[in-house]
Amino acid sequence: MLNTDLNKFTSHFSAYTELRVQENRNNHISMVNGDVMGNSISSSSGVSSRVYKDGNWGFSSSPDLSDSAVEYVVKNASDNVMFMNRRQKEQCGFILPDISGHHEIDLSTQHIRNDQKQWIEFLRNIDDYIANKFSFLSSRTVVLSGLDMEKSLLTSSGSTSYSMTPRGIMYISLTMENNGEPVDLMDVFGGLGQLEDHFLDPSHFYNDIDILVAHLQKKSTGVYADAGLKDVILDADLAGILAHEAIGHTTEADLVLGGSVAGEFMGEQVASELVTLVDYANTIDEQVCPVPVYIDDEGTPSKDTVIIEDGSLKSFMHNKDSARHFDTKPTGNARAYAFSDEPLIRMRNTAIRPGKSSLDEMISSIDDGYYLMKSSNGQADSTSEFMFGVPLGYEIKGGKLGNAIKDTTISGVAFDVLKTIDMISSDMTWSAGGMCGKKQWIPVGMGGPAIKCKVNIGGR
Amino acid sequence: MQNQDISDYCIEQLLKAGADKAQCIYSSGEKKELNVDAGEFSLFRTNANHGISMMVIKDQKKGSLSINKIGKDDIDEAITTVLNMAKSSMADDAYDISEFQKAESFSKGDAEPALDMMYDRMEEFMEYSADTFPITIIEQAILDFTAGNSCYRNSNGVSYNEKEGSYSFSAMFTSKDGKDTSSFNSAGFSSLDINFPLHTGGSINRLLKESAEHVRTKVIPKKFTGDIIVTPDCIMSFMGFILGNLSDFRLIAGTSLFREHMNKQIIHESLSIHSKPLSDKLSGGYFVTSDGYKAEDLTIIDKGILQSFLLSLYGSKKTGLDKVPNSGGSLIIDTGDVPFEDMVQSVNEGILLSRFSGGSPSDNGDFSGVAKNSFYIKNGKVQYPISETMVSGNIIDMFQKVKHISSESVNFGDEIFPWIQLGGITVS
Numbered sequence: 041m042l043n044t045d046l047n048k049f050t051s052h053f054s055a056y057t058e059l060r061v062q063e064n065r066n067n068h069i070s071m072v073n074g075d076v077m078g079n080s081i082s083s084s085s086g087v088s089s090r091v092y093k094d095g096n097w098g099f100s101s102s103p104d105l106s107d108s109a110v111e112y113v114v115k116n117a118s119d120n121v122m123f124m125n126r127r128q129k130e131q132c133g134f135i136l137p138d139i140s141g142h143h144e145i146d147l148s149t150q151h152i153r154n155d156q157k158q159w160i161e162f163l164r165n166i167d168d169y170i171a172n173k174f175s176f177l178s179s180r181t182v183v184l185s186g187l188d189m190e191k192s193l194l195t196s197s198g199s200t201s202y203s204m205t206p207r208g209i210m211y212i213s214l215t216m217e218n219n220g221e222p223v224d225l226m227d228v229f230g231g232l233g234q235l236e237d238h239f240l241d242p243s244h245f246y247n248d249i250d251i252l253v254a255h256l257q258k259k260s261t262g263v264y265a266d267a268g269l270k271d272v273i274l275d276a277d278l279a280g281i282l283a284h285e286a287i288g289h290t291t292e293a294d295l296v297l298g299g300s301v302a303g304e305f306m307g308e309q310v311a312s313e314l315v316t317l318v319d320y321a322n323t324i325d326e327q328v329c330p331v332p333v334y335i336d337d338e339g340t341p342s343k344d345t346v347i348i349e350d351g352s353l354k355s356f357m358h359n360k361d362s363a364r365h366f367d368t369k370p371t372g373n374a375r376a377y378a379f380s381d382e383p384l385i386r387m388r389n390t391a392i393r394p395g396k397s398s399l400d401e402m403i404s405s406i407d408d409g410y411y412l413m414k415s416s417n418g419q420a421d422s423t424s425e426f427m428f429g430v431p432l433g434y435e436i437k438g439g440k441l442g443n444a445i446k447d448t449t450i451s452g453v454a455f456d457v458l459k460t461i462d463m464i465s466s467d468m469t470w471s472a473g474g475m476c477g478k479k480q481w482i483p484v485g486m487g488g489p490a491i492k493c494k495v496n497i498g499g500r
Numbered sequence: 501m502q503n504q505d506i507s508d509y510c511i512e513q514l515l516k517a518g519a520d521k522a523q524c525i526y527s528s529g530e531k532k533e534l535n536v537d538a539g540e541f542s543l544f545r546t547n548a549n550h551g552i553s554m555m556v557i558k559d560q561k562k563g564s565l566s567i568n569k570i571g572k573d574d575i576d577e578a579i580t581t582v583l584n585m586a587k588s589s590m591a592d593d594a595y596d597i598s599e600f601q602k603a604e605s606f607s608k609g610d611a612e613p614a615l616d617m618m619y620d621r622m623e624e625f626m627e628y629s630a631d632t633f634p635i636t637i638i639e640q641a642i643l644d645f646t647a648g649n650s651c652y653r654n655s656n657g658v659s660y661n662e663k664e665g666s667y668s669f670s671a672m673f674t675s676k677d678g679k680d681t682s683s684f685n686s687a688g689f690s691s692l693d694i695n696f697p698l699h700t701g702g703s704i705n706r707l708l709k710e711s712a713e714h715v716r717t718k719v720i721p722k723k724f725t726g727d728i729i730v731t732p733d734c735i736m737s738f739m740g741f742i743l744g745n746l747s748d749f750r751l752i753a754g755t756s757l758f759r760e761h762m763n764k765q766i767i768h769e770s771l772s773i774h775s776k777p778l779s780d781k782l783s784g785g786y787f788v789t790s791d792g793y794k795a796e797d798l799t800i801i802d803k804g805i806l807q808s809f810l811l812s813l814y815g816s817k818k819t820g821l822d823k824v825p826n827s828g829g830s831l832i833i834d835t836g837d838v839p840f841e842d843m844v845q846s847v848n849e850g851i852l853l854s855r856f857s858g859g860s861p862s863d864n865g866d867f868s869g870v871a872k873n874s875f876y877i878k879n880g881k882v883q884y885p886i887s888e889t890m891v892s893g894n895i896i897d898m899f900q901k902v903k904h905i906s907s908e909s910v911n912f913g914d915e916i917f918p919w920i921q922l923g924g925i926t927v928s
Contacts, residue, residue: 072749072752072753073752073753073754075590075592075752075818076562076589076590076592077752077814078564079562079563079564079585079586079588079589080563080564080565080566080585081564081565081566081581081585082565082566082567083566083567083568083569084551084567084568085568085569086549086568095540096541096542096543096544097542097543097544098543098544098545099543099544099545099546100545100546100547100548101546101547101548101549102548102549103548103549103550103551103568103569116546117546120544120545120546121544123544123615124541124543124544127541127619127623128541131540155584155588156563156584156585156588156589157587157588157589160588160589160590164590178754178755179753179754179755181753215753215755215863221863221864222755222757222863222864223862223863223864224755224862224863267890267892267928294537294538294639295639297537297538297639298537298538298637298638298639298640298672298674298684299637299639299674299675299676299681299684300674300681301679301681304679304681380547380549382543382545416859416860417859417860419857421683421684421857421872422639422674422681422682422683422684423681423682423683423887425683425870425872425887425888427857427858427859427869427870428859429858429859429860430859431859431860446862446866447859447860447861447862447866448859448868449858449859449868449869449870449890449892451857451869451870451888451890452888453888479640479642496888496890498868498869498890498892498928
């Protein structure tokens, strides 16, 4: 729909200019204890232009997609950069790398589209299954959420691109009571694709629901984790959030310029030699990643960024301006969430490369530790110190899984933790619904193999 | 069509198309935003936008839709779509719209920003931070002015118009001395004007100073149980759990810990918490709730006793509990009578908690997480900045063990919080 030729507007470009037309479409249905609590769709579309001159950017956006509105937006962005140039002259003469590329991709579903009634029926079927089979649950929440991001881009360097990148997700959150106290657990399903690509048959999820409830029942009688530095296995969810939050952000070039600790480590051994950590652009082992990016929102063809190779810090992630600053090539990491957002340096699909161990081998190698399976949220900072919530995990005693544990937290300094990794599983799993917040929220791919390492685990 | 004409047109057409009840909000506005990245001016951004949000009820079934296209054809298509969404849904007697109230218009703030003053204030902030805290890098600073209009209409004849304009400033910063790096921190505030240096707003100057002190940290001597003094910047990390238990989702889902606690003591008697969207002290308040009521100030918790849930019209009808004309937020926690310095002097062993990086609390309030940008207190004195320190406990227990509330507070524009000293916290 938005795959449109923007070349007719190039006569209005006066300096390095990006012109982007974009529409984001959301569908959100939530059901709480069998009642439809939310039933909404939304769309947000418009045009934006960003102009670079003498080290400053000007940006403008409008929801109006008429030719005159597009021309106004380009002019307004140019006026905005002139305002900056008039007030600040120190960066006069800066020139961005001249890179161009062309790519079109439409990942719309090939299935017949469902209407809202069918999606509500789908949710009702899922909810009925849970309510009928697990009547002891005190609360059930089931949510379907779809996001289509469709955009066309033209840059004055000659790049053109069109992409339609959808994501379809279902959340199931369940609560039961134990001795009068609520205990909850959530799981997320789906990923790249529209809702029809994942959720046509509710019975496909019955087994997943059975597993989720079994974990919840064990968690309800779980024990507090024993606080301290422990041997742990971080399953894909947690290994992915470690790669993204604690390492990935510190190696975004804008955060390196902002003082992140990774700025001091380039070329140094920052992890076990088992660790290769990559921000994948779009494909791994011929499989399309959860958030495939072929050309970024500055028109740079996207390539994999090998951040850590065999334990050594190799590269930061760049946009055009940071590549100019570091005298290197942009990596295709500039991405914007909405039409009205400017591109920022963002991760795409960040993961540790799989190793050679099996999960069973990893569990049996631990005498006293934990197998940590899910993350509830995560934060990290410029020092690579991190904290992740862990809503699901089990004790490991004598090489075997033991009791479930209550909600806990793990923390550490990521560049120290990476040095303790001594086993990496050979499989690879992406989390379904990764989102990253950095001025703008944006979908990201997070996941990986399971890793064995040492982290601090919170107790009571 | 003019702003109010769009809202009126939507209501008229929704009813004509068969809606039993309908609500529409048309909004339009523009944001102008100055950005600094890695200590340098980087971007001047202008965003114009408008949008229409509709909600319809048909046979007690509900559908909601929002678009940012305002052509007549787009609106007509949206009306057909949202009505079909409602017809496709499931009936619920709790769906409703606000009843008739007298039409009113509200306004605050300027319509246009003082653009050169915005640049001057940002430049002044950058010079101040570079001169005063030379090892502190401003990773990002954003100063914006947002002006907008909105028109609320519903089929019960409710008609409200709002016009607002306000500034917002935020800064994220890290300090670096050689290879030693502090944790990042951030601070911000909103205001109707910028007639003051930006570093004097909210808690920005204090947090810049603390960031510079945090490039070299120590770990605490050993695990202990003691006091934490939670700074105004950090209070919502814990208070959000209390308020979440008073709001729609948990009360409807049946997981609220306070469902049966109206007019009962739920936290320490020294704590009083208000939601005051109309307060003159707050620039970030609101006049109309999202479900179509003229907003009113209210006390949520008075001297530790629960006075009001924060339920929407739907939440109220769904739970049978009282509805309040307030959408939450605009929080003010009453100050106490102990100066901050005296509070520190009263601590035998504890920490000054400036930022909390924690997992989502359990449904019962258990929490654990890392104390960031925080300081170790021993024998009544702030000793040194700390790292790799965890705090854990239970949020409800914690707020039942309040020792002191400071006589000082910080106004962030959207909320006003004091420092709160809490006892019996495990620090490891």
